[in-house]
Amino acid sequence: MIEHPFPDTDAWVLFYTQANLPVLxxxxxxxxxxxxxxxxxxxxxxxxxxxxxxxxxxxxLAYLEENRRKxxxxxxxxxxxxxxMIGVEPFFRNFESLPLVEEQLKAHPKALLGLLKDIRRARKxxxxxxxxxxxxxxxxxxxxxxxxxxxxxxxxxxxCFAPTLPLRVRELQAQNRNLRTTAAQQEVYGIRLQDLxxxxxxxxxxxxxLATLITAIPQEGTESTDDSVVTDNPRVKNxxxxxxxxxxxxxxxxxxxxxxxxxxxxxxxxINHETLLHKLGLDEDGKLPETQPR
Numbered sequence: 001m002i003e004h005p006f007p008d009t010d011a012w013v014l015f016y017t018q019a020n021l022p023v024l025x026x027x028x029x030x031x032x033x034x035x036x037x038x039x040x041x042x043x044x045x046x047x048x049x050x051x052x053x054x055x056x057x058x059x060x061l062a063y064l065e066e067n068r069r070k071x072x073x074x075x076x077x078x079x080x081x082x083x084x085m086i087g088v089e090p091f092f093r094n095f096e097s098l099p100l101v102e103e104q105l106k107a108h109p110k111a112l113l114g115l116l117k118d119i120r121r122a123r124k125x126x127x128x129x130x131x132x133x134x135x136x137x138x139x140x141x142x143x144x145x146x147x148x149x150x151x152x153x154x155x156x157x158x159x160c161f162a163p164t165l166p167l168r169v170r171e172l173q174a175q176n177r178n179l180r181t182t183a184a185q186q187e188v189y190g191i192r193l194q195d196l197x198x199x200x201x202x203x204x205x206x207x208x209x210l211a212t213l214i215t216a217i218p219q220e221g222t223e224s225t226d227d228s229v230v231t232d233n234p235r236v237k238n239x240x241x242x243x244x245x246x247x248x249x250x251x252x253x254x255x256x257x258x259x260x261x262x263x264x265x266x267x268x269x270x271i272n273h274e275t276l277l278h279k280l281g282l283d284e285d286g287k288l289p290e291t292q293p294r
Contacts, residue, residue: 002162005190013199022099027053038092047079065205077210078142111163121246129242147213148239154193
């Protein structure tokens with residue numbers, strides 16, 4: 001476990017690219033059940049299990065790039081295609097005895113809770129992003145799915161390997177509500193997570209399109225490196241707005257940022273406010289029905 005920040009971004013990248021990424025216990029159990037019938041497992045079913053876990057998704061894409069074939073000329077940007085390249089039975093041979101998030105963070109229950117909340121939020125964002133991509137008739141919905149799921153991966157890595165540090169970031173922001181996220185990150189980690197994200201995308205040689213979808217979106221409290229990408233690219237807006245909606249709605253459906261989110265989503269999908277509320281499962285006042293869980 002990392003208790004003190006590394007001196008620079010390169011040192012963080014070196015650590016994470018050599019780390020044995022843990023996965024959720026639920027993921028491991030689901031894979032073990034499928035392993036019993038590996039010879040008949042459907043790739044789509046296996047993909048659905050992997051895509052419930054951002055860390056497992058990253059493991060698969062990183063593995064594929066590390067073992068990239070010399071004659072592979074196109075980037076693999078989805079888990080379905082990654083499994084086609086790896087093969088189902090070779091996948092099970094190469095992805096066994098994986099470390100568990102719950103075991104790794106057993107001594108850090110607050111960090112485990114923080115990570116699980118981030119993963120839950122990522123799943124919600126991914127669900128919305130996928131629905132909107134289908135509505136928009138996007139050419140590759142699965143790319144949108146993966147990009148959204150991996151949007152907050154630097155935060156998740158910090159929870160896994162440096163559990164006391166993100167808690168310190170939260171403490172600083174609780175003490176000073178005017179403190180920007182990037183300033184708190186700089187003080188605690190010695191770097192901005194946006195910079196780490198960019199560096200990790202390059203270090204893992206993730207596909208260019210996937211990298212663009214992830215890195216063109218500014219992290220909270222940062223500016224995009226290319227505002228025109230966020231403004232004009234509907235695929236990037238698809239991911240960005242889903243991430244924003246998941247983050248803001250996690251604070252409750254009365255979060256003051258939500259009206260702007262709703263307006264932007266309506267413009268992206270070319271739908272009216274009532275239709276959007278219906279798609280989100282909200283009532284006419286923008287609230288969850290009493291019988292529906294938060």
